[in-house]
Amino acid sequence: MQISKRSPFDFAIIGTGISGACMAYHLDKLGKSVIVIEKDKIASGGSGAAGAFLSPKLASNSPYTKFINSSFEFSIKFYKENFPKFLKSNGILRILKSQDDIDKCRLYEDILPKNFTYLRADDIEMVKKDVSSFGGYFFKDGATIDSVGVIKEMLKVIDVVDSLHVESFDYINGYYEIGDIRAKGIVFCAGNSQDFKQLEYLGLKNIYGHRIDVKTATILPFHLHKSCSISASHDGLVHIGATHIPNYKYDKNRDYDVEVSRMIELAKSYLKFDGFEVKKVNFGVRNSSLDFFPTLGQIVDVKKTLEKYPYIKKGSKVPKEKYIYYPNLFVHAGLGARGFVLAPITSKILSEHICTHSNIPKRLETQRLFVKFAKKQKSGAPAPDVRDFTPLF
Numbered sequence: 001m002q003i004s005k006r007s008p009f010d011f012a013i014i015g016t017g018i019s020g021a022c023m024a025y026h027l028d029k030l031g032k033s034v035i036v037i038e039k040d041k042i043a044s045g046g047s048g049a050a051g052a053f054l055s056p057k058l059a060s061n062s063p064y065t066k067f068i069n070s071s072f073e074f075s076i077k078f079y080k081e082n083f084p085k086f087l088k089s090n091g092i093l094r095i096l097k098s099q100d101d102i103d104k105c106r107l108y109e110d111i112l113p114k115n116f117t118y119l120r121a122d123d124i125e126m127v128k129k130d131v132s133s134f135g136g137y138f139f140k141d142g143a144t145i146d147s148v149g150v151i152k153e154m155l156k157v158i159d160v161v162d163s164l165h166v167e168s169f170d171y172i173n174g175y176y177e178i179g180d181i182r183a184k185g186i187v188f189c190a191g192n193s194q195d196f197k198q199l200e201y202l203g204l205k206n207i208y209g210h211r212i213d214v215k216t217a218t219i220l221p222f223h224l225h226k227s228c229s230i231s232a233s234h235d236g237l238v239h240i241g242a243t244h245i246p247n248y249k250y251d252k253n254r255d256y257d258v259e260v261s262r263m264i265e266l267a268k269s270y271l272k273f274d275g276f277e278v279k280k281v282n283f284g285v286r287n288s289s290l291d292f293f294p295t296l297g298q299i300v301d302v303k304k305t306l307e308k309y310p311y312i313k314k315g316s317k318v319p320k321e322k323y324i325y326y327p328n329l330f331v332h333a334g335l336g337a338r339g340f341v342l343a344p345i346t347s348k349i350l351s352e353h354i355c356t357h358s359n360i361p362k363r364l365e366t367q368r369l370f371v372k373f374a375k376k377q378k379s380g381a382p383a384p385d386v387r388d389f390t391p392l393f
């Protein structure tokens with residue numbers, strides 16, 4: 001591609017998962033020029049491996065549940081209005097696991113997105129009886145997304161450079177330089193990448209999972225979720241997926257096929273399949289913050305901020321406006337198990353923040369994780385490696 005034509009850009013976005021694609025989509029709509037850089041090929045990270053189920057959260061009235069369910073409603077509308085071709089709106093059946101589940105779901109029904117029905121075990125025909133004995137909630141708006149398709153569509157009108165692994169960049173005269181690419185700002189949408197020391201204070205954790213594409217004659221008319229998810233059948237295929245290995249670090253001695261077999265057995269315990277041929281096993285890693293909320297906003301320069309305000313470590317409050325930030329360096333990450341549900345709204349919030357200085361809700365902002373990180377440091381103790389870096393610019 002002709003990078004020089006539009007360079008310098010307003011923003012270089014690193015990563016072509018759902019995070020980077022949604023950020024590019026919103027920043028472009030807000031009139032910013034963007035380029036998206038990918039180390040591999042489009043959607044080759046966690047997003048490409050995802051089952052991409054759009055499903056609400058049940059049985060709680062926590063702020064996180066409320067946030068997920070409002071994001072769920074937003075995402076359904078977003079994909080329906082802008083990318084209807086990639087939305088498979090079959091409805092989703094969430095199987096309950098216990099009487100306690102039923103009680104909690106009933107108690108917090110007002111937190112659930114609209115258009116749901118409680119189904120008793122007898123009403124659920126396709127699912128094996130011992131699995132569905134507590135019934136389930138059917139959400140008419142539940143759906144899956146063609147993950148790679150929707151990302152490619154979002155990036156269709158955007159400059160994308162693939163096969164470029166960003167390992168460092170310079171900041172010269174108000175521009176970031178990544179090889180030949182120049183941009184006024186950078187947005188990190190790099191998923192579970194460990195490449196950027198500036199992001200280490202966020203403390204994001206990696207969880208590994210699979211999506212297994214299976215050919216079967218069984219016609220499942222709705223998406224199904226219990227401990228793993230099974231998609232409605234399309235063109236003779238169902239997708240079985242879950243992220244299930246926490247604190248993931250690649251271990252060459254681990255037999256990941258065992259995990260795949262376990263997930264297949266789990267899916268088979270839910271449904272009687274008429275034929276079952278594994279066509280493809282996709283695997284990927286997604287990341288989450290310690291409080292599960294995504295993290296978005298400008299990146300705090302941890303070293304300089306703690307040098308200036310060392311007492312933050314002891315719990316003293318310093319207004320976030322006084323922190324020292326890397327100029328025009330932003331992050332949109334920690335989308336957890338629901339990246340496709342969250343990215344449409346969180347990327348909109350961050351794009352508007354970047355363009356109009358609108359507020360980012362406190363629970364989502366990067367500063368909350370900085371305060372947590374700082375308080376963990378013992379006063380007087382030598383700074384741990386993660387903060388003791390030389391900025392790259």
Ligand SMILES: Cc1cc2nc3c(=O)[nH]c(=O)nc-3n(C[C@H](O)[C@H](O)[C@H](O)COP(=O)(O)OP(=O)(O)OC[C@H]3O[C@@H](n4cnc5c(N)ncnc54)[C@H](O)[C@@H]3O)c2cc1C
Binds near residue numbers: 039043
């Ligand atoms: C098996 C599995 C099943 C899932 N199921 C669902 C689901 O049903 N519903 C749902 O909503 N979510 C699901 N998720 C979670 C969802 O996929 C993630 O939340 C989402 O993909 C995160 O998107 P991302 O763009 O932040 O990261 P990624 O998709 O990982 O994208 C990051 C991109 O950045 C690139 N990159 C990294 N470092 C660099 C660098 N230095 N230079 C250039 N490029 C770089 C990577 O190659 C990658 O393409 C699932 C995840 C997995 C793994």
